[in-house]
Amino acid sequence: MIEHLPVLLVTVPIVAALLILLLGWHDSRFCYPLTLATILFQFAGGIALLIEVMREGTIHYYLGGWAPPLGIEFVIDTFNGYILPIVLLLALATAVYARRSVEKEIKPEKIVSFYVLFQLLVTGLVGMTITGDIFNLYVFLEISSIAAYTLIASSRKPRAYVAALNYLVLGSIAGGFVLLGIGNLYVATGTLNMADLARLLPASYGLATVHTAFLLLVIGFSIKVALFPLHLWLPDAYTEAPSAVTVLISTVMAKVSVYAMFRVIFSVFTTAYFVETVPVTELILFIAAVAIVAGAVLAIAQEDLKRMLAYSSVSQVGYIVFALGVANQIALEGGLLHILGHAVMKGCLFMVAGVIIYRLGTSSFSDLKGVAATMPVTCAAFALAGASMIGVPPTIGFASKYYLVLGALEAGHWVYAAVLLAGSLLAVGYIWRFIEVAYFSASSHHEGGDHHPAPGVREAPLSMLVPMVILSILCLVLGIFVDPLMKIVAPAVSLLLGGA
């Protein structure tokens, strides 16, 4: 069983998606438990693979028994062994969270197809994470993208259709660029296997074909991760999507896209190429710094919680890409830590936004006055995850920021280190918007009791509250126990820097 686990992580959910469809056709109540069970299985599998990798080293799985370069292989090493549980943890949390919010936000007749697509999206992302073949990566990328377009459009709001179409157009351009980049790599080397590519590429480092492939792949993935200024699809997509979908794409999908970018840059091109052959690190640093600042400034300017969080994602992606630009051990440790940290905290924050929409029907700041009095746990979760976003010690957000700044200073990037620090101040600017509105919005009554609750507004239902609170507590726990975490992260970074 364990030796076939990699392929099972992808095929079982595909079968499960069919089952969800068939059983759901019969009775739509089957959908949710089936989805949950499948993702639970994947999560357990992800953890098992991580343990296996930590113990035994890299796992290669030849699909159909065909060895590369002829066949496709799945590779689980310390890097995606670390990413995979993150992806599945967030997917699991979202799945638990989804039930109530889906009941409210999705038309009943669409629920079956919603869960099928939800399952397919997660599966596509898992496939992207574990595949060792670059064209296979593209196929899974498109599976998850198509599922994401539709899921975004599945909310009842007509605007969601526009947002989804925008995303579809830009996503397809990104997909096209990636496909073209893969084509160029294939022309230059004749192989599609990533390890094989890394082996063959150095001979062709001087070719314009390779440079173009690098550019196309980086631009393509930059669109997918919404790196400023290619983020234009993101705010609408995040804002208009149903809450559960927003949580899923803002955490899992965004992180897997980042993973794919890192994987291609480090494991296919290797540091020897992008640090020495074409010195683009300065440019990457500059773009990342601009993304950090611009995203945060735009976030501060928003009047809607969900939209603000969307722009915050633009800013936070900058931190992760920043690590790429510094490209030394300690900064990359910070970057990988931030992949985890940002997934956890942004997942929690978007869950809060979803809960607020679930209860209040809106997430506009002007309607959220004093909401902390009626939804104390929700707002406390926001406060904790928000503190992590700002980088207040001892949260995970602080730890990743610490590593990033340390790495930047070690590499001598003084100015950029200052930008990083300033970025976390800007994060205060937008996180505090909500804190002030929710907790301290001008209650004129000073009699003994607390704020008067608005009629009909209550704390969120338990199934939404639990994953949210767990994620927010994780922000703190991961931050405190960051040292054991580094035992997984550090080898992953060594692997990236050491080449394929």
Place this chain on the structure above:
Amino acid sequence: MVDVTGLLPAVTVVIPLLAAVMILVSGRHENIRDGFTVAAAVAMLVSVVAMLPSILSGERITISLIPLLPGGDLALRVDAFGMVFALTAAVLWLLNSFYSIGYMRSLKEHAQTRFFFCLAVAIAAAIGIAFSANLVTLLVFYEILTIITYPLVVHVETPEAMAAGRKYLAYLLIGGIFFLAAVILTYILTGTTGFVPGGFLAGSAPPLTLQILFVLFMVGFVKAAWMPLHGWLPAAMVAPTPVSAFLHAVAVVTAGVFGIVRIAGWVYGMDLLASLGLGTLLAVIASFTIITASLFALTEDNLKRRLAYSTVSQLSYILLGVSMLSIAGMTGAMAHIPIHAFLKITLFFVAGAVIVAAGRERISDMKGIGRKMPVTAVMFSAAAIGICGLPPLSGLISKVYLALGAVEGGVPILLIVLIASTVLNAAYFFPIIHTMLLGRPDDERSLDSVSEPPLTMLVPIVLTTVASVLIFFFPSMPFMDLVEIAIGEITGSVIP
């Protein structure tokens, strides 16, 4: 110096955190909730005092909790200087707890659960700062303190309070960023951030780098409210009075000056500071702050705001002491931390008592108020005299050491600063005393409804004043002894 491992430092930090959780849980039942506050305060004081004998015997209690980041584990180490701060905070928190309960209940303030929760976490952070074994740990608790005191500052939730809160946050968080940068830089330069008596930076970098680093640290410790970065402190006066007392005496500003002394003694070391010429920089900042803040205080009619400027001025005494880079100056600086805290908390307690009992905040409205609340007014006068540095109150002690330091260090101009400041202190405090005790109200009847505040408030006022007197008569018990050990630690010598 003997390092012993012990659990008590961690216990001391955890006690108020546990209490904070219990406060949240029991929020609906006022008495139970406030019971937890008091119980935690007592427990924490016991725990701190339990460590006192071993500290006085020259031991240091250490505990490393968990590995955190490169540069420092989350580790606590109780030494004599940390004990000075911790003991001050623990004693004052107990008194402040009673006072807060009385104050909040008398005014029927809203969101009391939030209030006491934040106070409990904040005191945990303050103790954490006192016991930090390295810069990383110090940073962690320092930032927690910043964030958790914000809800206290904006407690009344008026637009004015929100604006003040933003200012508060802006100053302190920007300061925190500088502090973070300084910590990381220190780690890059030396590969460590653990405090070493006498400093560990010497020779690790060119002078210019170390000078810049020191400026980073100074901005980082903006909680010390040195001018011109003091703006947040008067703004924060919109908070309820127990919060002001907490900010000014128990934790926040104390944490700022504590940090600067820590950096001076345990990161740089006095010799290095002297060779870098940083003493002069500190002396200029401190002198400027002492004089200017006193002048500002003169112009304020609002009692709490005048006290705020007084704090700004008094805190710089500590910087001034450090800047002398002599044993006497350093002694004065360290001694001034508890001495100022005990005196200033009395003044704030009184300001709050006047608000509760008479509803007045402006000094010009307080004419003759001492007739109706004699105990309160007398205590105020005593503490004010103490701040001016007159016997028989503790303020004299630190002033003598500072003066000694000025003479010893051969910088008589600092002596002039001290004298000028004393005159200015008198100039802004004596009118208040005069107004309270001897003033004649414009309308005699307006005083009819005024009486002494409730006992939960009055008793802390009396106790803090008595403490200041006791410190004057028995200075070595235990503060000066602790300071002596701390000085011995960083200089290897003994107080003359």
Place this chain on the structure above:
Amino acid sequence: MNVKALLAVLLIGVILFWAVGDMPAFGDPQSPATRYTGKLYVDLALQDVGVENIVTAILASYRGFDTLGETVVIFTAGISVALLLRRGGRL
């Protein structure tokens, strides 16, 4: 005429044309792709898979997993269209 779009497209075009210079000539039998995996497939497909059409052999066997992915893409698109366009019903 949208100038911004034109400029963006021209920029991409320049990048792509730049790459063309280093590409193997049209129909070059010595190109890396043809020489390496292309030849491997041609040499091995019959004995490995036993199908005369090499494309089929790769599609169904060597890279069969891609084909599974392809099927899932269609499945995803089908469900998507159903979700978007159907009214009522149970799907």
Place this chain on the structure above:
Amino acid sequence: MEAVLEAFLSHYNYGMAIILMMIGLYALIAKQNLVKKLIGLNIFQTAIFLFYISFADVEGGIAPIYLPEGMEAIYVNPLPHVLILTAIVVGVSVTAVGLSLIVRIYEEYGVIDEAGLLKMVKRR
């Protein structure tokens, strides 16, 4: 001059694909009509397919289907054909989803051009 001509003649296949890509991309970005955008997307994708297929060619090669035993032949590279079979399916799927979205947008807003849509979205 001759070298340039030589280079052109030996690489014109790529050039054609790239020109098609640019046409498609331009339509995708600049066209106001949503359906025309999707047509642009299709041209773009098809151009990429063309690019793949053209570099699969081997001079004098035949379709990669084995001739009867004993007959020698040069086969073209089979792999890009396989890849493009998959990519075509992806392209079709994306187009289908895109068109469904446009249908829905038309139902909701009554317009399928971008400027009009922008106005409608703002009005609501």
